[in-house]
Amino acid sequence: SGVMSGVATVKAGLVESFRSLGHEISHVGNRVPVLGTVEPVAVKEGTNVGILLHPMWRKNVTTQILAALQLGWCPFVMDDPQVPYISRNDLTICGELPRDEFLSIQAAMDMNLNVTLSECHPMQPMESYRLGVPCLVSRTSDLFIDDPDLYELTTVAEADSPDAIADAAKHLLHTRTEAVARANAALDVMDDRSADQWMVFTGR
Numbered sequence: 001s002g003v004m005s006g007v008a009t010v011k012a013g014l015v016e017s018f019r020s021l022g023h024e025i026s027h028v029g030n031r032v033p034v035l036g037t038v039e040p041v042a043v044k045e046g047t048n049v050g051i052l053l054h055p056m057w058r059k060n061v062t063t064q065i066l067a068a069l070q071l072g073w074c075p076f077v078m079d080d081p082q083v084p085y086i087s088r089n090d091l092t093i094c095g096e097l098p099r100d101e102f103l104s105i106q107a108a109m110d111m112n113l114n115v116t117l118s119e120c121h122p123m124q125p126m127e128s129y130r131l132g133v134p135c136l137v138s139r140t141s142d143l144f145i146d147d148p149d150l151y152e153l154t155t156v157a158e159a160d161s162p163d164a165i166a167d168a169a170k171h172l173l174h175t176r177t178e179a180v181a182r183a184n185a186a187l188d189v190m191d192d193r194s195a196d197q198w199m200v201f202t203g204r
Contacts, residue, residue: 008201011120012142026201029142029194030121032187035130038100040108047073047173050105050112050128052094055079058118060138060159062086067165068113076105107131111173115159116140125154129183134176136169146189150182 008028009015018025049068053059061081068075069090076092094105106112112128112135119141126143128135137143138159144151153172158164172179 006201009120012145026197028197028201029190030123030126031194031198032191033123033127033130035103035127038103038107038131041101041104043076043108044074047071047110048076048092048108049073049169050076050109050133052076052078052102052105052112052124053114053116055081058116060115060117063160063162064113064115064165065091066162067115067169070162070166071170073111076109103127103131106133109133111136111169111176113165113169114138115156115165117159126187129180129187132180134172134179134183136165136172144183144186147182147186150179150186153179154183 006026007023008026010028010030012027015025015027051061051064051068053061055061055078061077062083065075065077065081065086069086074092075090076094078094078096080088080091080093097105106124106128110133112124112133114122114125114135115138117138117140119138121141122137122143125135125137134154137155139155139157140159144154153175156164156168
């Protein structure tokens with residue numbers, strides 16, 4: 001009949017707000033991406049960091065670039081942020097890429113950053129961990145929130161501070177092996193829960 005029988009959101013924390021407005025919705029987390037074999041691209045020596053986000057305000061790209069440069073890391077970005085105090089010579093600009101090429105760049109990084117000012121349930125950090133690369137995120141989603149120690153390790157509270165991002169990123173890179181293993185175990189649990197939520201939501 002063209003009438004929706006249900007509405008769901010992937011962002012935790014919205015259900016009660018919408019219900020208070022008289023709208024019945026459900027929370028259904030994103031499924032964890034299933035990745036095939038991904039061949040990392042060749043990159044230059046040094047610590048390479050992916051900040052592969054659209055340069056819009058809520059993606060917080062410039063702040064993350066400053067954190068990477070502060071550490072002497074080599075940022076890979078989607079586009080030139082076009083601010084006068086950051087030189088294009090300090091960046092590797094990738095452009096908007098097909099998915100397979102995008103994954104190959106993510107896989108080649110020592111670290112990926114997704115410290116945004118607003119998120120629902122971010123796919124890129126999940127992809128990064130599945131590729132074996134740690135990814136620092138902000139505390140704007142519920143990713144890894146069920147494991148307080150892992151949440152503390154993989155997130156930064158001050159998303160608008162290059163110093164805070166740099167400190168958290170350096171610590172996460174130092175504990176890379178532990179973080180990736182624990183994150184992938186958490187993603188397995190998360191995917192099972194999301195699958196169950198989807199089944200309940202669709203009435204299957």
